[in-house]
Amino acid sequence: MNRKKHRKLPTIDNIIGNFAGKPLRVVLIVISMILILFPVYWLITSSFKVKADYLASPPVLIPSQLTLDSYESVFGKDQLVTHFLNTFIVAAVSTIISVLLGSMAAYSVARGAIGKKARKYFGLWFMIQKMYPAIATAIPVYLVMRTLHLIDTKTALVIMNTSFNLPLVIWLMMGFFEQLPNELEESAMLDGCGFTKRFFYIIFPITKPGIIASGILAFIGAWNEFLFAVILSVNKSKTLPVVIAGFITDRGLEWGPMAVTAVITLVPVLLIVWAAQKNFVQGLAMGAVKG
Amino acid sequence: MAKMKRTKSAAPVIRKSRGDKFASWMFLVPTMIFLGITALLPLLYSLYLSFFKLKLNLPNATPEFIGLGNYIKMFSDPTLLTSTGNTLLFAVVSVALEVVIGLFLAMALCSDKMWARICTSIFLIPMIMAPVAVGTLWRMMLDSSTGIINYFLSFFGIPSITWLSSPNTAMISVILVNVWQLVPWVTIICAAGLKALPADCLEAATVDGASNGQIFRKIVLPMMSPVLTVVVMLRFVDAFKVFDTVYVMTNGGPGSATEMLPNYIYKQGLKFFDAGYSASLAIIFVVVMTVVTMGFLRLRDRMEENL
Numbered sequence: 001m002n003r004k005k006h007r008k009l010p011t012i013d014n015i016i017g018n019f020a021g022k023p024l025r026v027v028l029i030v031i032s033m034i035l036i037l038f039p040v041y042w043l044i045t046s047s048f049k050v051k052a053d054y055l056a057s058p059p060v061l062i063p064s065q066l067t068l069d070s071y072e073s074v075f076g077k078d079q080l081v082t083h084f085l086n087t088f089i090v091a092a093v094s095t096i097i098s099v100l101l102g103s104m105a106a107y108s109v110a111r112g113a114i115g116k117k118a119r120k121y122f123g124l125w126f127m128i129q130k131m132y133p134a135i136a137t138a139i140p141v142y143l144v145m146r147t148l149h150l151i152d153t154k155t156a157l158v159i160m161n162t163s164f165n166l167p168l169v170i171w172l173m174m175g176f177f178e179q180l181p182n183e184l185e186e187s188a189m190l191d192g193c194g195f196t197k198r199f200f201y202i203i204f205p206i207t208k209p210g211i212i213a214s215g216i217l218a219f220i221g222a223w224n225e226f227l228f229a230v231i232l233s234v235n236k237s238k239t240l241p242v243v244i245a246g247f248i249t250d251r252g253l254e255w256g257p258m259a260v261t262a263v264i265t266l267v268p269v270l271l272i273v274w275a276a277q278k279n280f281v282q283g284l285a286m287g288a289v290k291g
Numbered sequence: 292m293a294k295m296k297r298t299k300s301a302a303p304v305i306r307k308s309r310g311d312k313f314a315s316w317m318f319l320v321p322t323m324i325f326l327g328i329t330a331l332l333p334l335l336y337s338l339y340l341s342f343f344k345l346k347l348n349l350p351n352a353t354p355e356f357i358g359l360g361n362y363i364k365m366f367s368d369p370t371l372l373t374s375t376g377n378t379l380l381f382a383v384v385s386v387a388l389e390v391v392i393g394l395f396l397a398m399a400l401c402s403d404k405m406w407a408r409i410c411t412s413i414f415l416i417p418m419i420m421a422p423v424a425v426g427t428l429w430r431m432m433l434d435s436s437t438g439i440i441n442y443f444l445s446f447f448g449i450p451s452i453t454w455l456s457s458p459n460t461a462m463i464s465v466i467l468v469n470v471w472q473l474v475p476w477v478t479i480i481c482a483a484g485l486k487a488l489p490a491d492c493l494e495a496a497t498v499d500g501a502s503n504g505q506i507f508r509k510i511v512l513p514m515m516s517p518v519l520t521v522v523v524m525l526r527f528v529d530a531f532k533v534f535d536t537v538y539v540m541t542n543g544g545p546g547s548a549t550e551m552l553p554n555y556i557y558k559q560g561l562k563f564f565d566a567g568y569s570a571s572l573a574i575i576f577v578v579v580m581t582v583v584t585m586g587f588l589r590l591r592d593r594m595e596e597n598l
Contacts, residue, residue, distance in 0.1 A: 013402040015493045016485055016511065019503055025399045029410060032396055036413055036475065042439060043428050057437045058445075105322035112315030122319065129330060131584045133532045135553040136573040139347075139560045140336035141329075163329035166322055195314035224421035226535045227553075231561065241423040245539050248427060255431050262424035269419050274412055281411060284476075285483030 043266075047071070047259035054255040070256035074264075080243070084264065087239040090154050091222035094161035099215045101162075102169030103207075107199050109170070110177035111185065123174070130167035134227050142231050152234040160232070161222035168221065169214040175286045176210030177203070212276050213283020220269050240265040334577065341571035347564035354567070361571035371572070374543075374550040377462070381551060382530035385469045389526055390519065392470070393477025398511075400478060401485045411482075414475035422472065422535035429468045430455065430540050458548035461541050465549050468536055473529075477522055484518035485511070517594050524587035528580060552576055 018025055046054050048066040074080045108114060109122045141160065142151075150156040180203065188198050204211070226241040233242060240261060247258035273280050341361050343354035365371055400407055400414075417425065432439050433454040441451045454464045488511070496506050534553040537543065543550035543558070556576065560569030 013404070015497055015506065016398050016401045016488075019398050019507065028396065028399045032474075033410065033413060035471070036417055039428055039432060039471070040416055042432060043424075046431065055437055058442045059437055059439045061439075101321045101325065104318040108315045108318035112318060113312040114315045114319065127588070128581055128584055129326060131528045132577050132580055133553060133573075135532070135534065135556050136337060136577045137330065137333035138557065139566050139569050139573070140333035140340065142561070143347075143566070144333065144336070159329055163326065166326060170322070195311045195318075199318070220419050224419075224423070226421070226423050226538070227557070241421045241535070244421065244423045244427055245535075248430065248539050255437075258427055258431070262421070262428060265421050265424055266416075266419075270416065273415055273419055277408075277412060277415070280415075281479055281483065285480050 043259050043262055046255055047263045049256060051256060054259070070260045074257045074260045080261065080264070082236075083238050083240055083243050086154060086157075086237055087223055087241075087265075088268075090157045090161060090237075090239060091219050093154075093158045094165055094222045095215055095218040097158075098162045098165035098169050098218050099211060102166045102214070102218075103173045103204065103211065104199065105166075106170040106173035107177050107203060110174045111180075111203075112195070126167045126170045130171055134164060138227065138231055141228070145232055151232055152236045154237050156232045157225075157229060157237060157239070160228045161225055164225070165218040165221055169218055172214040172217070172283055172286055173207070173210055176207045180207070209279045209282060210286070212279040213286070216272060216276060216280050217283060219272070223265075223269055337570040337573050339570075340567055341574050343567045345566040347560070347566045357567070361568045362575075364568060365571070365575070370547050370550060370555065373547045374552050374555040377547075377549060378531060378533075378551045380462070381466055381469070381533065381549075382527055385466045385473070386523060386526045386530055388466070388470045389473050389477045390523055393474050393522075394481050394515075394519070396474065396478040397481030397485055400482050403486075411479060414478055416475075417472045418476045418479075420472065423539050425468060425472050426536035426539035429464070429471070433464055455541055456545050458545055461545060461549050465537055465540055468540065469530065469533065472536075473526065477526065480522055481515070481518065484515055488514055517591060520587065520591045520594055524584070524591070527587075528584060531580060531583075 045063055047070055048068070049060065049063045050065055050067050050069060053060040053063050053065075105122075105126075109119055109126075114122070145151050145156045150159075184202065184206075185198055188202050193202070223239075224241055225239070226245065229237075229239045229242045230245065233239070238246075244258060244261050244265065247254050247261070340354065342356060342358060344357045344360065345354040346352045400410055420428075431437075433441075435441060435451055435453045435456070438454070440454070444452065452460055454460045492514075493506065493510060496510055501509070532553055533551055534557065537549055537551050537554050538557075541549045543554050552572070553576075556569050556572045559565050559572060
């Protein structure tokens with residue numbers, strides 16, 4: 001039924017996009033948008049609702065009055081600023097370390113002179129490392145951190161998040177490095193540019209999209225990380241996800257303040273991702289599509 | 292991921308110098324040391340602990356060697372059996388739903404126009420939301436008395452459902468929340484894969500009068516199969532590791548209706564303080580996950596060869 005159109009403009013957009021006909025395509029997309037956006041709307045409005053509204057039964061679809069009560073209560077007594085800064089510092093530091101070390105390791109595995117065998121086994125190691133469950137090391141890490149008196153410190157969280165993020169960054173960056181044309185390095189080599197110099201002056205700058213994508217993924221991973229944050233922090237080093245979970249376990253149904261914390265957790269990463277959407281989406285797809 | 296084929300295709304003209312070799316290894320050393328200390332050593336420590344009885348809540352408890360005691364205990368642990376079953380059910384059902392819905396949405400979204408970019412921006416929201424936040428948000432919406440979901444259902448005359456406090460609906464809820472969060476991820480990756488399909492091949496097929504069904508079965512599915520395999524692998528492994536959402540939504544309850552392996556390992560270690568048993572569970576878990584990963588990798592390599 002779409003054949004006439006195809007003859008005129010046979011692009012992928014038309015062939016695949018209108019696969020089941022244009023009306024169905026529109027319906028599908030509209031429904032998916034509603035399903036995604038409604039919970040987000042609910043979260044945001046809940047954060048501005050008065051207590052009577054967010055606990056009302058039946059629920060209040062469109063709040064009659066908006067208030068900053070929940071925001072005030074969270075920022076006032078709950079040290080939310082501290083938790084926010086904790087989360088930011090942990091995520092930022094671990095991202096910087098894992099992007100730097102990870103892209104170096106990835107470059108070495110993808111392009112370095114380490115031999116075929118080492119290349120294969122390191123590739124496999126990092127792959128499996130990326131897959132394995134964090135819970136497997138939770139108890140030993142807890143015991144070691146307790147012995148080292150690192151419980152409830154940001155250092156412990158930075159270390160663990162870097163450990164999770166390194167394999168992820170390596171995996172992504174290897175894909176980017178493997179795509180680079182050999183000629184680039186060869187001409188640099190002819191100019192007498194050594195391995196280290198080549199990496200920092202030539203390769204690193206031109207793989208900026210990859211660096212941005214893996215940096216954002218690492219940042220989000222650490223920003224949202226919950227398991228180790230809840231095990232390794234008591235109060236001082238609590239991060240936002242731990243605070244959110246705390247609303248359920250400690251204090252019952254304080255949906256308003258909970259929604260505020262969730263909104264504050266979501267907005268910064270959302271802005272970052274939207275600002276770098278092209279690179280981010282490309283990076284996401286990298287692992288599965290290109291290599 | 293690691294694809295070694297590409298590097299051998301164009302051999303470097305200049306042989307790499309000895310300095311290169313040294314520098315290459317130096318580039319790897321920091322990561323090796325870091326991962327060795329923070330990932331491999333704890334794993335070995337887990338292995339070691341798994342042969343001991345160690346109660347974490349006693350301040351000066353010393354580990355007591357019990358050989359394979361912890362591993363033997365697994366055979367008489369009904370909750371372990373339940374949580375293994377639950378994890379499998381959860382992983383299979385949610386991944387299946389995510390991949391099917393994700394692929395169709397990706398096809399609908401396969402466009403370079405402005406509206407597709409905006410839709411992508413919106414699709415990014417659930418997947419970058421903290422899983423803990425997603426879990427709590429849905430817990431709020433699924434609440435049996437103040438929740439919006441029951442309110443909507445009441446329009447259709449459906450009586451109030453206690454989503455998270457009845458065993459069956461609790462499992463359904465946990466699965467649906469995972470689907471809500473991760474369909475967008477599958478969609479975005481599949482959309483990238485679809486855009487990378489060779490356009491001339493599809494055009495030729497349409498010009499030759501292939502039906503939509505034929506195009507889907509004979510071109511899109513086979514060409515997307517390597518991508519889909521990776522997507523299934525990543526999602527499956529990830530679904531097995533599910534912790535955050537379960538922890539905030541049901542914490543394994545009611546009873547052990549939504550108890551999953553990671554949550555169970557966590558509880559054994561940090562709620563019941565049985566570090567040894569928790570460690571032995573973790574070790575078995577890692578072994579299984581490694582086998583699954585290797586299996587998927589082999590499958591993917593074979594698929595790429597067939598293309």
